[in-house]
Amino acid sequence: MTFTFETHSFVHPPHGLVNLANRYVTQNRNNSACLTLIFTHGTSFHKEQWEPTIHKLLQLDAEGPNVIREAWALDLFNHGQAALQNRRVIKEHGIVCCTDSQTEMTRNFYTLPRFRGHRIVAVAHSGSSTYWVNSGRYYNKLPIEGIIMVDPTLMFPGMPPDDWRVKRGITNTKGVLARNDNWKDFATLRAFMARRSPWKKWDPRVLELYLKHAFTEAVDEEGKPCVNPTLRKEEEAILYPSEAHTVNPADVAKIARQLPLHYIWADFPEFVKDNAKADICAAAENKLASVRKVPGAGHLIPQEKPDDLALAISAILPSFAAAPLKASL
Template structure:
């Protein structure tokens, strides 16, 4: 199997990631990835691979990665708990990746999580990852992508999988008609959501009045505006639109793929130490659905489940430091306390 890999000049950002572009042989679609390195990388340290949620982009993890690097820089830590590097992978129809796939995506009305699993298995099969101690981190729909992609691997070699607000099999787990209506309303709201603004100022004003964007950390909000939208010409005038079209986004919530992910979750847990993280506010992953995911009677072996206080489904965007500290708490030695 051949892989087409190209490296462009690094972005001039606070963390100065190295930017990569990969092409999936079976579909011909591209996906982009950022690679971040700490000041002192450790060859026997951990390599984090992050995947974003729907309607997001690969740069969303930057505040979390930066804080995680700080926490992991304590010289008292064993090198195996330090950081080698961190990768953030982007879905084929989101962010910079969507621009590279414009022609292919224009012929499609939707794009499912099963196809996002292509990113997982393709990336893990690269020679680039040989010898790395990999910690997988997924949020929301990308949790299903990790499981579906991992299921296609002959041997899934991960040190751990940290799964934040997993969206597996959401509809089957809805506890009431009220929550069912709430979920269907969300799907309809994605299809009918406003998708054009005259300039960046009007976009930011609109977002800051809407849930969930009005709850986000300012740094994450700024990254979102910068990387999730683009300028285009419409009817002879310049406007701003999302890089991931609404019709493309809604396919990421299709229940079939998330149900399949839940069906493969038990064998996934048998291969990888799985750490589930939920938010206190059950805005998307409802409580009955959480019980289904955490059901050990299905043979799932799970590490202690964590519930983060005072946050909702978009915890990655709301409280990046809290997410970084929780990830570090999972990978650090039990007796270690980080001092910054």
């Protein structure tokens, strides 16, 4: 298997926020018939969470269909290493990185001139599925080949307050605001996570990438060295309420009618319960291209089962590559 890895930064208007993206280039880099994959992460994570899945996926592709041209993984503006670069601008302009701004970031990225002529397939985990659905409002038809949603947390207007997703969002918000965000050092943080859920269930490669890219060395109020998350908990909390994940069912249906839309569900319904899955499938008017499940995985599939997730994605990609070429941007 031959591929190269690069980190790129792109400046977004109007305030100059930086979008950081990792690019993984394969031996098919000059083959315009092959696919460009764009991976977006869920709330509180970072672009490198996808790295074990991408590595396995590229390995599988090199051994088999050879349909991947390149893969990209994006940081949301205030997540991962992008948060460190954007902190000053976010503070100076009072920017709230909400669903709308993250949607605009996603759309600005895949419409960059460098992607003209590329056959783009989106791969979205959890809450980032919302950004792709909402970006479809800008077009009569999204200018991509299709979308793979991994345990999407799509919600819809009018959900009752006792809906599990609504209650879970409230619980997550309270938990984030109450948590400890100040650690003595990385060794202390690593030991803490090794003993507790959800981290103790994660693939060790993903956990190490999380520690490396989602936390940073800092100085506490007493001037002592410490370790903090790159994502501020006040910023994270606003992304958990149901409003942050609410989309119009008609927008989901529009995508499903026009493009191949695939769902990959967790085996254990930790967040997306069976009734929620039924709602999300119904929003697509049962026009889904495929529905799969990753055995043994909870909601955090990329963190827990990255290799198995790569197998599921690998099974889908040839169907995109075999489809007729669509008009590019």
